[in-house]
Amino acid sequence: MSVHGCAHLASFKSAKGTQSYRVLHAYFIAGITEEARKKKAQTCFCHTCCRHTSRLHACLYCVYFGCYDGKHIREHALSKKHNLAVDISYGTVFCFSCGDYVYDKELEAIAKRHRRKAAKLNGIKEQYYEWEPTNFELDLLRRNPRRKRISDNSYIGLRGLINLGNTCFMNCIVQALMHTPLLRDYFLADRNVCHFQDDPSMCLVCEMSQLFQEFYSGKSTPHIPFRLLHLVWTHARHLAGYEQQDAHEFFIATLDVLHRHCKGTNGLSSSNPHHCNCIVDQIFTGGLQSDVVCQACRGVSTTIDPFWDISLDLGPSLHLQSSTSGPNSTESMGNDIGLNEDMEPTSLLDCLERFTRPEHLGSSAKIKCNGCQSYQESTKQLTMKKLPVVASFHLKRFEHSTRFHKKISTFISFPQYLDMTPFMSSRRGKSSNSSRASDNGYTNSVSIADNKYCLFAVVNHIGTIETGHYTAYIRQHRDQWFKCDDHLITRATVQDVLDSEGYLLFYHKQILEYE
């Protein structure tokens, strides 16, 4: 009952090694080179009846191909006493003495290597292999037969959170993180190894891991996240005390502490974000490109900064916009000095469009141009260079830093599915109209699907800037939505979600790539 083949295969291997299997597999099963594939196409037929199909097998002892259905390989095996043959379609070894297919670890490793080579030939960078338990895991699974299966209608994965005194802002962020598919899979698959250099009970990553265990425990009583609050406040002391805090601020602070603890540093975040490969960076970090074009010499200065979220302004635009920059731009701007009537965004796409629009930085904000060696007027444009796996959007409904004491409650519609393609750096300079027409049908379809996102969590704020309450909607089981109001978890419809005001929006990439 293991991957050790059979006694007959074992004695064959000790006598003749794995050479014949290797050659057979390389040429006639996997086809690891162009030449091999040609040979495979030309010579794979039964030596007795000349048919191509009907489950062809290759003898491991000599050069003979025989079909299974026509019993020719069986005749060969009996007459020549060559008891081992390989199925040409999949490389599985048939033992005539055992009367069954047998599976050998060593041969499977050879087969896997060949398949990888062949896949690379076809342009497939990495293949997906299903998880298989190791011997230790197998033993563990057999000794513990109880399973917690998460069916479509299971509440496992859902859990209420007690409000510790105006901590609904924290509860909502926890709900969003607990339902981030990639993050959940990482922790539940036990991928985390603690790098915290101090007292392990102070590691936020470990606490997060523990939280996932709590959410998937199947317990129906709400969880009390007091340890989490203590940890975050210990490691992010700037989140001053008890007054109602901003969920967005808490989200960023939490990511920062997690990131630091992943790297094992307890001090300020000293690691270079571009070289970090912790789970936080892998999931949440994107790259924002900023292009500043000098109006005098047309020189472009480009910088790319990492980001964890995109904060989007609402309300009327405060800058005069110009989408084309030319020598007469100041004059044409003079003619359009009034704000366009669609300056107030009413949708997430409006906000993103405004965010990535080229902006003319006025004469009061001249930038030193390296080309001209002088201060010149310029245009600035922000675009997405690298999209994170989870794209988080923050609708700036409050302004804590300025003297804004009003909450912007205008309805901003947001979609369930979001295509970020128009906001990518690669689209810079192309007008939105040219996008579909110029792509012919033969462009790499993978790169088009690459920028599609799916909504999975929404954090809402109800009330005024002084007193309010945070709730969250999260997605579970692909298309079921639930409302999380502290300890109260109830079912919601996708329409409830899309009709809600929206403060923080979390989108997950639909197609993930191997690196």
Place this chain on the structure above:
Amino acid sequence: MQQIPLMDEEAMTLLEAISSDELESLSQDVYTEVANGVILGLCFEVHRAVKLGILFLDESKEESEKKFEIVDEIGRDVFGQVPIKKQFECVCPNCQRNLAASRFAPHLEKCMGMGRNSSRLASKRIANSGKVDSDIDDFDDGDWNYGNDRKCKYYMLSSIFKN
């Protein structure tokens, strides 16, 4: 019939020479071969899983699944509970005191010496007594500078939008 962008001239001429009936029969053959191959692959997967004893590893009893079913009743949450205000308790990790969960946050703020009130009280106490009170040993001077630390610590883009 859709145009197939064939590169090979020879193949093109060959294809054009075949009658549509022959082509139909050939496509049927190709389809059958592919379908058989896929089915064979699945058979091997299952056969191997059975042979290695890993086929039913993730099976669970139906009764255990029913236990965790989502409840869809009005007035009840997804766990089937009626939402009543229950008093939950927890232990403060700082001072080990037992307290009501819903009052944990304000307690922790004072306990850790954070927030405006605690700092004010603490500095008042220091000024009055002349010696440091043992309760506020971990009062961190850094609290006063939290506003400045914030901007360098993480990647907020608010500075871009400042006028």
